Amino acid sequence: MIQLKTDEQIEGIRQSCHMLCELLDSLEDGKIIKEGMSTKDIDTYCHDWITKRHAEPACLHYEGFPAATCISVNDEIIHGIPKANKIIKDGDLVSVDLCINLKGYISDSARTYIVGGKSTAQAEKLVKVTRECLYKGIEAASQPHARVMDIGAAVFKHADKNGFGVVREYCGHGVGFDVHEDPEIPNYVSHSLGNPRLREGMVFAIEPMITMGSRNIIDMPDGWTVVTADHKMAAHFEHTVAITRNGLEILTQI
Ligand code: MF3
Ligand code: CO
Secondary structure (H helix, E strand, O other), rough: OOOOHHHHHHHHHHHHHHHHHHHHHHHHOOOOOOOEEHHHHHHHHHHHHHHOOOOOOOEOOHOOOOOOOOEEOOOOEEOOOOOOEEEEEOOOOEEEEEEEEEEEEOEEEEEEEEEOOOOHHHHHHHHHHHHHHHHHHHHHHHHOOOOOOHHHHHHHHHHHHHOEOOOOOOOOOOOOOOOOOEEEOOOOOOOOOOOOEEEOOEEEEOOOEEEEOOOOOOEEEOOOOOEEOOOEEEEEEEEEEEEEEEEEEEEOOO
């Protein structure tokens, strides 16, 4: 069931989303996500940043997830578990994905960061195209009378045109009161999922997960980490958006 949100509730979710945007912005300067840091160091930074502001990291303990953030490096696509012995190298792609709970309102956003200066042209293209896929999806969702599958169609088209793979096993989703709500928002056109019309009061996360090679994945035995089957790189960008009376608003962008 899709839970529509009131203006007041959207304002609460907006504040949570703006906080999350500020946190992800603060990681852009390369002081925390850099060669020699562990993924656990990044997680600790995010955890402390959030709790200092009297909010909670909503991924922590969500369905048993053991950390504040999902940090996925190179061939890891999503849901990587931060680890003290996972050390970041120059040229790595580091995807940071997390949710904040501020006064009961949940935000969800992710970005892939390029570490240092040694990345390949193809890795940089992957990150650029994945970010563009997110904005193609947002643009599709902004059209009058848009439906959920318009998002997936737009994301898929852009990734495919650039020769990249689109992960199917994981999707975007409603968000705001809980980390995962209805509806599911696939990054391709699914004929088995529902195709609801986007309407005022809906709040959801669009999150393309794009691969340099094959779209096939492996779910790792840790129960969380999802990696590419061919161990080629992946990228992931995610925004929480709301459909308001004034149209679509990207909440996790200030
Ligand atoms: N953005 C992630 C998702 O939608 C957040 C999940 S929190 C976790 O899957 F605990 F499940 F990792
Ligand atoms: Co999400």
